[in-house]
Amino acid sequence: MRSSIQRAGAVLAALLMITSCGGNDQAANPSKTSETPGLSESEASDIATEAYVYAYPLVSMEFTRRGLTNVPTAEDIKAPMGQIARMRVYPKPSSRTITAPNADTLYTQAWFNVAKEPWIVTVPEMGDRYFLLPMLDAWTNVFASPGTRNGGGKPRTFAITGPGWHGTLPPDVLNYESPTALVWMLGRIYCSGTPEDYDAVHKLQDQITAVPLSSFGQPWLPPFATVNPNVDMNTAVRTQVNALPAQDYLALFARLLKTNPPAEADAPTIAKFAKIGLIPGQDFDATKLSKAVNSGIAKSAKLGQDSISKWREDGVVAGDFISKNGWAYTIKAGNYGTNYRQRAYVTEVGVGANLPEDAVYPTSDGPEVTQKYSGATKYLMHFDKDQLPPARGFWSLTVYDADHFFVDNPLNRYTLSLRDKFTPNSDGSVDFYIQADSPGPGKESNWLPAPKDQFNLMLRLYWPNDKKPSILNGTWHIPPVKAMP
Numbered sequence: 097m098r099s100s101i102q103r104a105g106a107v108l109a110a111l112l113m114i115t116s117c118g119g120n121d122q123a124a125n126p127s128k129t130s131e132t133p134g135l136s137e138s139e140a141s142d143i144a145t146e147a148y149v150y151a152y153p154l155v156s157m158e159f160t161r162r163g164l165t166n167v168p169t170a171e172d173i174k175a176p177m178g179q180i181a182r183m184r185v186y187p188k189p190s191s192r193t194i195t196a197p198n199a200d201t202l203y204t205q206a207w208f209n210v211a212k213e214p215w216i217v218t219v220p221e222m223g224d225r226y227f228l229l230p231m232l233d234a235w236t237n238v239f240a241s242p243g244t245r246n247g248g249g250k251p252r253t254f255a256i257t258g259p260g261w262h263g264t265l266p267p268d269v270l271n272y273e274s275p276t277a278l279v280w281m282l283g284r285i286y287c288s289g290t291p292e293d294y295d296a297v298h299k300l301q302d303q304i305t306a307v308p309l310s311s312f313g314q315p316w317l318p319p320f321a322t323v324n325p326n327v328d329m330n331t332a333v334r335t336q337v338n339a340l341p342a343q344d345y346l347a348l349f350a351r352l353l354k355t356n357p358p359a360e361a362d363a364p365t366i367a368k369f370a371k372i373g374l375i376p377g378q379d380f381d382a383t384k385l386s387k388a389v390n391s392g393i394a395k396s397a398k399l400g401q402d403s404i405s406k407w408r409e410d411g412v413v414a415g416d417f418i419s420k421n422g423w424a425y426t427i428k429a430g431n432y433g434t435n436y437r438q439r440a441y442v443t444e445v446g447v448g449a450n451l452p453e454d455a456v457y458p459t460s461d462g463p464e465v466t467q468k469y470s471g472a473t474k475y476l477m478h479f480d481k482d483q484l485p486p487a488r489g490f491w492s493l494t495v496y497d498a499d500h501f502f503v504d505n506p507l508n509r510y511t512l513s514l515r516d517k518f519t520p521n522s523d524g525s526v527d528f529y530i531q532a533d534s535p536g537p538g539k540e541s542n543w544l545p546a547p548k549d550q551f552n553l554m555l556r557l558y559w560p561n562d563k564k565p566s567i568l569n570g571t572w573h574i575p576p577v578k579a580m581p
Contacts (some may be wrong), residue, residue, distance in 0.1 A: 137389070140390075144346070144395075145396040146369075147346060148342065148396045150362075155337055155349055161177075165177050178208055179306075195500050199492070199502070200490060201285055205282045205283055206306055210274055212258075214256055214271075215307070216254070216269065216308070219251060220304065225285065228244065230451070232280045236442070245453065253269050255309065258274055259276065259277065265309070285300060285301065341397065346380050362434065404440045404441050411441070416435060427567070453568075455489075456568070457556055469530075470549065470551075471547050471551065474533075474579070476527055476530070478575055481523060481525050483525075485555065488559040493512045494553065495545070495547075496553075498550045507540070507543070509545055530543075531543070532547065553577065
């Protein structure tokens with residue numbers, strides 16, 4: 097694994113080669129950040145919009161990190177850097193920390209800075225309890241995903257090493273190499289939600305530990321954590337990111353690039369950004385750019401957000417997104433390569449997506465592309481006999497409001513899942529009732545309460561079947577959600 101300095105150097109070298117061939121002295125000399133003569137407002141807008149989309153995961157990860165680590169001690173889903181947060185109950189509807197949360201697993205998550213030394217994570221015997229400990233780099237790519245799928249319930253100890261680290265790990269410690277200094281371990285442990293199962297999962301959570309390599313095998317007390325009062329701990333990450341003026345957004349992006357450099361494959365794209373003063377390793381200074389360039393940059397936030405949202409439609413055409421029966425999903429999440437719009441879209445919908453072999457997240461905004469779900473309408477989702485979602489881990493169907501958060505309801509129920517006892521039809525098929533009001537006492541076991549206004553749905557398949565029937569190979573399809581008369 098190359099060091100971050102090597103990666104940044106490789107990108108800069110490629111940038112110099114690409115831009116110098118174009119005869120542009122400004123681009124060929126990235127140390128010059130003065131205004132770029134001849135660049136029109138329209139050209140600057142196009143480049144800045146591409147940069148906005150490219151940067152969206154990195155900026156979103158930073159705001160997510162701030163919201164989850166800006167606390168003095170570990171408590172529920174939040175914990176200081178380098179400490180494990182252990183969520184004890186499902187998120188409440190009032191929570192805005194994580195977009196599109198689930199009510200199937202208890203998060204066990206931590207943020208690490210592995211620039212100076214590795215961190216060692218120890219996992220206990222998990223038995224037959226489904227769990228997953230994916231690790232994301234700063235660009236939201238999953239570079240390791242230990243869990244039930246690839247090791248069963250056996251205990252394990254692994255190291256998370258940073259880019260360019262050279263050293264010796266303790267015996268029998270597996271090495272997971274991160275391409276960036278920032279790492280998010282977003283663990284999930286399946287839980288039925290009963291008091292007894294909460295208690296069982298809590299005991300497992302408490303046995304998952306993380307310490308820096310220099311303290312492995314000895315008592316370790318985390319350093320005192322300071323709290324930044326200027327960090328917004330209440331507003332949703334997506335809302336905060338989307339509200340940033342384009343110049344501020346790009347300035348933050350430039351700062352984050354210093355410790356989380358782009359991949360070598362990104363060099364041609366990064367080369368374009370130099371034309372508007374965005375250069376890896378340097379601060380972004382909009383005051384050195386022309387009025388026309390700044391005017392173009394100012395438009396990029398709205399244009400970039402529109403481009404990200406439109407990827408779902410364009411992704412279907414490109415074959416990166418599957419759309420059928422009112423449902424849309426990708427089986428290419430978690431490791432995006434140079435598909436920057438896809439990476440940004442998945443981040444916007446729900447940052448922290450898993451690899452498809454670990455989970456697939458189909459979503460539906462309405463029964464048809466041109467229709468949206470409304471609480472004023474009653475909907476039915478029909479599964480033929482033995483055709484409930486095929487998953488080796490578990491599946492669940494969740495309803496969210498228009499912003500992808502839970503909604504209060506009289507049953508305190510946010511999902512229908514494998515753990516529920518459904519009332520079947522006489523032929524063995526199963527109907528789900530998705531509506532704001534109760535479908536009646538005899539049908540409430542199959543009722544997914546919806547909000548009174550606009551909402552959307554997400555179907556989770558954890559560890560989906562890799563043989564027939566399977567969503568991964570197209571041998572199983574999600575049935576449509578139809579409006580009832």
